[in-house]
Amino acid sequence: xxxxxxxxxxxxxxxxxxxxxxxxxxxxxxxxxxxxxxxxxxxxxxxxxxxxxxxxxxxxxxxxxxxxxxxxxxxxxxxxxxxxxxxxxxxxxxxxxxxxxxxxxxxxxxxxxxxxxxxxxxxxxxxxxxxxxxxxxxxxxxxxxxxxxxxxxxxxxxxxxxxxxxxxxxxxxxxxxxxxxxxxxxxxxxxx
Numbered sequence: 001x002x003x004x005x006x007x008x009x010x011x012x013x014x015x016x017x018x019x020x021x022x023x024x025x026x027x028x029x030x031x032x033x034x035x036x037x038x039x040x041x042x043x044x045x046x047x048x049x050x051x052x053x054x055x056x057x058x059x060x061x062x063x064x065x066x067x068x069x070x071x072x073x074x075x076x077x078x079x080x081x082x083x084x085x086x087x088x089x090x091x092x093x094x095x096x097x098x099x100x101x102x103x104x105x106x107x108x109x110x111x112x113x114x115x116x117x118x119x120x121x122x123x124x125x126x127x128x129x130x131x132x133x134x135x136x137x138x139x140x141x142x143x144x145x146x147x148x149x150x151x152x153x154x155x156x157x158x159x160x161x162x163x164x165x166x167x168x169x170x171x172x173x174x175x176x177x178x179x180x181x182x183x184x185x186x187x188x189x190x191x192x
Contacts, residue, residue: 004081007090008036009132009162010044010065011153012073012170025115028154030076033129034063037091039165040177041065041077045094047106047126058106060097060126065174075170078162082141089139110149119149129153 011030013019022031034046044063051057052068064070082090097104107127113120114127126134133148133155143159144151156162166173 004083005087006039006079006081007087008039008041008165009078009080009156010034010036010041011076011078011156012070013075014069014073016069022111026152026154028152030074030153033132033153033156035090035094035132035135036077037094039077039079041174045098045131046128047104047131048128058108060101060104060131062098065170066178070170073170074168075166075173076157076164077166077173078156079165080136080141080143080162082139086139086141090135093135093138114150114152117150119147121149129155132156 010033012032012034013023013030014032019031023029032046032048034044036044042065044065046061046063047058048061048063049058049069050061103124105125107120107122107125107130110120110122110125110130111127114130129151130148133144133151136143137148141161143161144155146155157164
């Protein structure tokens with residue numbers, strides 16, 4: 001039986017002023033959500049800051065979980081098995097966004113509306129948890145039974161489709177995975 005591929009939802013708290021403000025309103029331990037295609041968190045996508053020093057310029061980003069804002073972050077990493085078809089759809093959707101990333105922006109108005117339980121849809125604009133929920137919904141997976149426009153990072157741990165893989169210091173998780181030797185498949189050689 002073929003093993004289903006996994007995708008990962010990474011919830012983080014970086015401790016920045018912006019995330020502390022969000023945390024004040026949501027009361028959730030994590031205030032940023034990302035989508036990863038590998039357990040090592042080397043291929044992670046979200047909507048957030050384009051530049052670590054400027055919280056006001058945001059959009060589609062490929063995130064570096066080993067540096068920048070994430071250097072001191074705490075996290076929870078959730079695993080979600082998906083079908084090969086769902087996985088391929090997600091990869092293709094993200095590849096298209098990455099190719100056209102200059103067209104996408106951060107949905108700050110959507111975040112403010114979310115705090116008042118109001119749906120604020122904007123063309124080619126997402127906030128982090130809206131993005132993650134939307135990718136799953138578009139692939140045919142209903143993780144959370146509400147509009148992606150109303151999904152907060154704190155909603156993800158409540159879904160039974162996700163399995164907690166790790167919770168703690170993000171740096172410890174990525175360093176542990178960076179030092180784990182992956183099994184090497186033996187290659188059979190023919191002898192004459």
